[in-house]
Amino acid sequence: MAHDHDHNDPPSDTVLRVKALESLLVDKGLVDPKTLDALVDRYETRIGPQNGKAVVAKAWSDPDYRKRLLADGTSAIAEMGYSGAGGETIIALENTDKIHNVVVCTLCSCYPWPVLGLPPVWYKSAPYRSRVVREPRKVLEEFGTQIPADVEVRVWDSTAETRYLVIPKRPAGSEGMSEAELMDLVSRDSMIGVCEAKSPEQGEAA
Amino acid sequence: MDGVHDMGGMHNMGPIEIDREEDPVFHGEWEKRIFAINNAIGTLKIRSIDESRHARERMKPGLYMTSSYYQIWLDGLERILSEKGLFSRDELAGKIPLQPVTVAHGPTMTPDQVDERMDKGGYFYREEGKSARFKIGDLVRGRNIHPEGHTRLPRYARGKQGEVIADYGIQVFADSNAHGDENPQHLYCVRFSSTELWGADGTEGDYIHIDLWDDHLEAAT
Numbered sequence A: 001m002a003h004d005h006d007h008n009d010p011p012s013d014t015v016l017r018v019k020a021l022e023s024l025l026v027d028k029g030l031v032d033p034k035t036l037d038a039l040v041d042r043y044e045t046r047i048g049p050q051n052g053k054a055v056v057a058k059a060w061s062d063p064d065y066r067k068r069l070l071a072d073g074t075s076a077i078a079e080m081g082y083s084g085a086g087g088e089t090i091i092a093l094e095n096t097d098k099i100h101n102v103v104v105c106t107l108c109s110c111y112p113w114p115v116l117g118l119p120p121v122w123y124k125s126a127p128y129r130s131r132v133v134r135e136p137r138k139v140l141e142e143f144g145t146q147i148p149a150d151v152e153v154r155v156w157d158s159t160a161e162t163r164y165l166v167i168p169k170r171p172a173g174s175e176g177m178s179e180a181e182l183m184d185l186v187s188r189d190s191m192i193g194v195c196e197a198k199s200p201e202q203g204e205a206a
Numbered sequence B: 001m002d003g004v005h006d007m008g009g010m011h012n013m014g015p016i017e018i019d020r021e022e023d024p025v026f027h028g029e030w031e032k033r034i035f036a037i038n039n040a041i042g043t044l045k046i047r048s049i050d051e052s053r054h055a056r057e058r059m060k061p062g063l064y065m066t067s068s069y070y071q072i073w074l075d076g077l078e079r080i081l082s083e084k085g086l087f088s089r090d091e092l093a094g095k096i097p098l099q100p101v102t103v104a105h106g107p108t109m110t111p112d113q114v115d116e117r118m119d120k121g122g123y124f125y126r127e128e129g130k131s132a133r134f135k136i137g138d139l140v141r142g143r144n145i146h147p148e149g150h151t152r153l154p155r156y157a158r159g160k161q162g163e164v165i166a167d168y169g170i171q172v173f174a175d176s177n178a179h180g181d182e183n184p185q186h187l188y189c190v191r192f193s194s195t196e197l198w199g200a201d202g203t204e205g206d207y208i209h210i211d212l213w214d215d216h217l218e219a220a221t
Helices: A011-029 A033-046 A049-059 A063-070 A073-079 A127-132 A134-141 A178-182 A188-192 A200-205 B027-044 B049-057 B061-066 B069-083 B109-119 B194-201
Strands: A091-096 A100-106 A150-155 A162-167 B137-142 B163-172 B187-193 B207-213 B215-218
Touching: A011 A033, A011 B027, A033 B027, A033 B109, A049 A063, A049 A162, A049 A178, A049 A188, A063 A073, A063 A091, A063 A162, A073 A091, A073 A100, A091 A100, A100 A134, A127 A134, A134 B187, A162 A188, A200 B069, A200 B194, B027 B069, B027 B109, B049 B069, B137 B187, B163 B207, B194 B207
Parallel strands: A091 A162, A100 A150, A150 B207
Antiparallel strands: B137 B163, B137 B215, B163 B187, B187 B207
16 A cells, blocks of 8 residues: 555556556446546546535534434435435544544545545555554544543444544634635545644635 | 455554645546446446455455555456456457457446436345344454455454444345345444553543444354
């Protein structure tokens, strides 16, 4: 799971193997190249962390929605139009003053696609997968997140088809902000649980 | 299988190299294509998600550890699709001409079906299956099993005691489904204390939750 491979040029044999596989499947009529383009477009432009940000901002703003989200994440998220592959069942985990949740898939890289899109490289990497179940507090520190000793850390290992979405704590000073403004305080990483939501000052800086 | 993919708790993997939210979703054209191929072939119904995962974890361990995630997907796809008979390794390598596909398969996904198909996803719940041996609040133990085939019971939970905190209903059992048998049964969320899993190296008061099926568990006595 060498991280470098994702940022440097891949070995040319990988590129050739992908081309060979695609041509073979296309020539056999099993795959339509235009379908591949449509799939890429969907996950590059439409299915990403902005969906989860909308869910979190709504949960922060609307107490009834928050209640529905915590009772049945899948349905409450479907209300917003997000559902399906890689997130057929989604459970929302709420961070509080006493509980901090963080999500991993130690066995592969299961991740709630409909609300977060495709996982970042670090989420799929051996260091994260191996360490966060054993030393979550140290891992969170590497993301700049300090968890006080009196806060319970809950790690969720996504070993089945259930996916988990962390609802970060609403930051102090965000009272009176609109849902659209609140979305800017929610980061992808805060919905995985490795960071907190941004403060209004950090949100403005970003 | 006790493979290198089952890495929960392993040491010496190094620091986490953080990529930013603003970074591109894909790093190069080939990643886009392999991601899309893997999803487009869903309508062919030639392999299940569990067969897919098992194909990836059968990559040679040294290669798995030095490959990026989409390289692992590529390796897994070549393996499972050739095993399923969509093509042979010789065809893929261009050593022999294209052969007709003789195995039964579903329709090719068309571009206009992408959103509908992906918004729908798979369905893993089943009406009937093995009756539940456990209920919320039960103390259970991860079984000490070491199957050669696929399993979603991580090594770090085997022999360890936890508490059932949720029953997610009857679902397809990944361990069996990776080998062609749905064997539906209850899926639970089991909570393990950090110190139960890691002893003195764990943290008192912290918990690790793992989704485990009925067959992964035994009653803790």
